[in-house]
Amino acid sequence: MDEKTSLFYEFKKGIVEENPLMKLMVGLCSALAVSNRVENGIFLGLAATFVIFFSNIIIASIRKRIPDQVRIPVFIVVIASFVTIVDLTMKAYFPAVYDRLGVWIPLIVVNCMILARAEGFAYKNPILRSALDGLGIGMGYTLVLLVMGVIRELFGTGKIVLFEKTIVTLGPVNPPLIFVMFPGAFLTFGCLMALLNRYEMSKKE
Amino acid sequence: MDWSLIFKAVLALGGLAIVFGVLLAVASVKFHVEIDPRVDEVLDALVGSNCGACGFPGCLPAAEAVVKGKAPVDVCVAGGKAVAEAVAKIMGVEVTVTERGVAHVHCRGGLSESIPNAIYQGIDSCAAAEKIAGGGKACKYGCLGLGTCKAVCPVNAIIIDEDHRRVVNRDKCTGCGLCVEACPRHLIEIVPRKQIILVKCSSKDKGSVAKKICTVSCIACKKCEKVCKYDAIHVRKNRAWIDYDKCTQCGKCVEVCPTTAVVKVTAIRERKSREKASESTPAPV
Amino acid sequence: MADNKKTAEEKRRPPEELFHIGVSPHVRDRDTTSSIMGWVIAALIPLTAYSIYIGGLSTLTVIICSIAGAVGCEFVLQRFMHKPITIHDLSAALTGLLLALTLPPRLPFWMPLIGGAVAIALGKQVFGGLGHNIFNPALVGRAFLFISWSKYMTTSYLQKPVAWVVNTSTIKSINAITSATPLFAMSEARKGALDIQASKYYLPLLFGNPWGCIGEVSGALIILGLIILLTKRLIDWRIPVCYVGTVMILSLIIGADPVFSALAGGLLLGACFMATDYVTNPMTSWGKAIFAVGCGIVTVVIRFYSHLPEGVMFSILFMNGITPVIDRFIKPRPYGVGKGSAKA
Amino acid sequence: MAGFISSAKRYFLTKGGVHPRQNKRTASIMVFPGPNPEQVIIPLVQHTGAPCEPLVEVGDRVLVGQKIGDSDAYVSAPVHSSVSGEVAGIISHPHPTGKDVLSIQIVSDGLNELSPEVIPPGDPFQISPEEVRKFIRDAGIVGLGGAAFPTHVKLAPPAEKPIRTLIINGAECEPYLTADHRLMIERGKDIVRGALIIKHVVGAEEVIIAIESNKRDAVQRMREAGQKDGMHIAVLPTRYPMGAEKTLIRTLTGREVPSGGLPSDVGVVVNNVGTAAAIADLFEKGAPLIERIVTVCGDGVAGNANLRIKIGTMARDVIEFCGGYVGGRGKLIFGGPMMGLAQYSDRVPVVKGTSGILVLRRENLFIKEPAHFTCIRCGRCVRYCPMNLMPYALGMYADSGIWDKLEQFNVNDCIECGCCAYVCPTKNPLVQLMKVGKEGLAKRKKKLEEFEHSFSEEESVG
């Protein structure tokens, strides 16, 4: 436990060791659904990070006062409030992206990742730690979204478009559309996980 | 600013909250039941592969037993120390990890030392081969080398090479004893971890018979018995037996054994571990 | 020690003098995996040959690339994973051939190549190889191609068939306008956009239909293949019969021409050679029947109520997914268990 | 109501089963007397049940038919000497089951002097069934159909299960074997007499003599022999494993022995034709079971024949008597090719349950079995299993050690007939997996029981 108590570890663990998507396997829905574009990944990742960061702080600060029986409803209300704030803000200032992300912004509220952190971490830890944990988890989530986004957008459409500018193109090829469609999301994610498994197995050897 | 809207919002959300708050509160009083939540916690802490090494028929019964105080916190043999610590934490007690022994296979004869009496055709499993006319090995007591023990070991501590010799990786073995139960020839024994001088033969054949079918079998020549100053090694039922309480591990018997049936284990392990195949614990699907 | 070694070595009888031991039964049936796969390939040979005769070089290219993709991928993956190489059991070749038969004849060569490789990699080897896959590998390959490059998959049909076998002038003129498969023409006809009778298509569909996928050239040759498989007792009759039967009955109820429905759109190929794939259909007779009826229902639903021109591929894939459920819940009643054990 | 079913209907009641090549080359050859061995090895276990204790000591002289081993257990059968000579040793010797078994080694003096114990016990119809059973036990008679279950036990069904039908099993569905076939042709009258004795003992209403349709001459002979005694001669479809007790009962009566039950649960007793003949012999001549007909066959042995062989004769002597091995060593099998046991040594003796000695040449063996369960899910095993099981699932779970599943798939109803393995295109050793699975399941169940027991005990204390 000793080495793990460092504050930096609280932040870092969310990115690799306890990556919410690859390791804890929570928060999968949105990650798989919107990762067909890098841009979506950036926005959703930031939105989720915002929510998890602030809800972790709030929950950690009131944790001693919440009776056990209503803890889940309380968590949920806190989270839902932040989600609504993001929801309304995005609708107001980034309507185009909001349109594409569609249901996934409101659904952050039930993103397993966020409640799992509230319940599993913030409820049991002080504010600073919870904040760092939230930040780390959010970053880990965003990172995977970006990687998925790059793979899927590049292979599925042959180019990556960020803020209406084409960043990378594969040239005149016929990209396999499957990558930007539903099965492609599962496929890419499964293969990424297998790669990670392989990497860890070889490290263990 | 539209204060009436905010008022309405407070009314709606607050109203619902109070309704549900009271509902839950009343329910929590009315429907209160005592369930020991530690069972689930302990269950989560265990390895969860239902390997049965602990002697219970699965992880849930083991967890129940721990919570009822009928099993020690270190029940989970496959989990080792880390799991024991976690369980101890849940149960709020100190970890008292009992030192477990380590598995030792009482046979040295691989394909090149021990002769076959038939050509075995069938699946690679000692338990299965044993049923088919003894599995094709002339020695009726020796290891069949088809790896039933390896298959049951939850931590992959047993390695079997192409020559059908098996090596127990002492660092991995937790002494759970699953292999002891699995071996159809009853060749495996849990020996004290510190014990490195061991007999590696189980043949009850007379020396003259054993000699003909295996180059490394104990031939009951009693040389070890004579050389041992501590009265720790004896020949009974045509093979040597070591009394681990008396043995000081001086290694004299190893020196005199004409067939290398008594061995110093570390030597073998080093030789073999170099050949270890790529192995890793398969994750449950 | 050296002495001892010698005595045992001397005693070691040469293996010729040892008996074999093994479990009963000591005699075995002659069929092996490769002989079965070989027979299925043989049953497809007439169809394949005829399709090459009609489609010419482009058809041949598709077939060769598809088989090469499948067999090559199997070899590379098994080598890479240090598993025994099993390309000689012909199952990969069969997968490649069946994939080719479900593709349009004028695909660019790289598509069947990728399709074959995907079929084996994604359809078979990730699951652990022969016998472990859940979905029909050839159809996984086809679905991958279909979704990835659906433009090619829906437009690469023969423009000018190389050879003619049946006099099909009326139909020829219709297809010259719509340049599409009979199934498409009929769906237009049902909407009143075209005026054509389904029965006009019977003969071409049976004996020489160049409009469609490679394997759709001749229903009669598929039925010939089916007869070979049935007489060799390689497949259970329930699957082709229940599948085609369900489609015909439902078509009749809906008001479409049942014979046409049975002959058109790769249904025969799917019912005789793809739904019958051992690995991906249920193990029991009842299970097989349920599977086949399910395939039939889904095919009809997709064909007539969605916008995909033909439902065979999706219906078989869907029912492949249901197969483990069927296998788990449909079991034969063992001897002496349940009703039969009551006193007579 | 008679349980007997018309032959047309029988075909519909036949489920599963296979058609291996018959190879019944010895069907038309008369039974010869076997070799007169220099020594015999008589194992003290030749039956299902408790082993016998030796009644003689090293150095004793024994006579033909003398009881040399017996046990106090009910489910057991004594063993008798098959030669006259001197007991040379009581040794652990290889046994056809693959294990070493305590056996009595007798060096023959070549005289074959009959023991005075051997006297006919009198008219079986005049004495009570209990007494008949006692004589049968003393004569060491066990089932000659293969399982060697002590016949006196089988002939004592519990009172609450009245026996309606006695089936005399002359199916002999195994390829190669013709011992029962020859027996029916040569000694039909004895079989009928034996059957009548059994009928008397178990109180059956009807007797069916069941013969596969590939033995027309035997059917003819048995019809002649049994006609006036009112026996039904039933012709069975030729399909392995027609002769297995359970399939036989289903085919002949339409009844199914309940899972885990015995034939007597459906009012049936099944006995092999050889067993019936042995019982007839006992009451005619007083002869205990000291010899049996064995089919020696296969392309690996020079002469193929049916021999009347003394129990305890080593396979090596029998094969030498038949002209020795031909070609390289392949497989030596005790029993038929579908159910028989492969031997690692030809020093194993013929025992009461040995119906055939089969020698297969190496080049004709199928020696490419996979080392682990590999299945292409062709479903043939399911189609051909006469017990309606799902062998592939059993094999899969046995190989992966998932014992709990095996129970759901009824592994214990498997009769190990080998049909599944016979048809399997990937040559899976399914029968071996069934054996492993049954054992694994039993172990697992024992463990669970122990656990439950320990828990409930502690609970009642606390």
Place this chain on the structure above:
Amino acid sequence: MIERILRLGLTLLIVSIVAAVGLGLTYAVTKERIAKQKEAEEVKACIDALPEVKSPSELKEDKDLEKRMKKKVEGVMKVYTSKKGEVILVKARGYGGPINLAVGIGKDGKIQGVAVISHNETPGLGANLEKEEFLSQFKGKKNGDPLEIGKDVKPITGATVTTKAVLTDIKEALKAYSLFGR
């Protein structure tokens, strides 16, 4: 016990009130912007569809649709009027969900332009409906013109459903226009 119940209820209540106030405030702040954004989007589409209109101020939403059209036309959602012509917002069933278009019709009753408001079609297939070369085909069409796939309209390759949905949209718009009492 009552105390416990009160405590539970109150905790939840307080948290909810705080949340409700916070959300109410956020809503109040963002409300107008959201409404504007939404309208701006539609208006932008309208301008795309009716190129002669230069600024949003020239457009006016026609609130009295029902009355003006007398008869209901299925897919018509909204109509904006201006001096240069009218923009009709229509909705039809596409492959992956509804397709919303703005169809601009000039005073002469001919289509001036078509703009996509939103759709959910498959990228690479149906999504190609956004392409200029597809949409521009409809310029100059008027009510009663034959609009047949393959003849008058070049379909989107491999996406018949999308093409048909767009055609439906356009036909509805033209039909609605023809019903406007003028």
Place this chain on the structure above:
Amino acid sequence: MNEAYRYFLLFLGALLVYNIILIRFIALCPFMGVSTQVETAIGMAMSVLFVMTMATTVSWISWNYILKPLGVGEFLYIPVFILIIASLVQFVEMVIKKISQPLYRAMGIYLPLITTNCAVLAAATEAVKPGFLKLNIAYHFSLPEAIIYTIGVALGFGLVMIMFACIRERLETSPVPHSFRGAPIGFIVAALLSLAFMGFANLLGL
């Protein structure tokens, strides 16, 4: 549109065409997490059916009789619906625990998971505040319609869960390459299943 036909379309659309898991990518966490055994999957499916129907009903009522009249729906629906779901789940859990221990053992462990099951919120929101999931059908659900729709969603969830659990059970004995064991092969299967479900796209114009 004929009333019964509309019900049918709603149901079919929710069940197959817009299958909540494979096409809509909702409720993936329980899909991956609780599908290792068929019994568990069935338990989860039943629990979801029960909770989802209740949640939709209560949400529908509170939306139509509280939030909409007050004009606060636009920004309060998320907290309100999720509060309803969370409280319901916890309430049901407590009741079941009291009433029947065996039922609790069978179902109880899944209940907490359902709170964070996206599907419940998504279905409730969709049924009450339509347009959420972009179905190709005219909206504004009456209460019976909302319930029919929700049952369709829940059964679609159950169907896929059971299929998936059976598949995983079969894969248990397969020599899947090491790096693909566990979750990765699960995702590959999900990919192929969703490929198969794409065949239903646009069924009946949905």
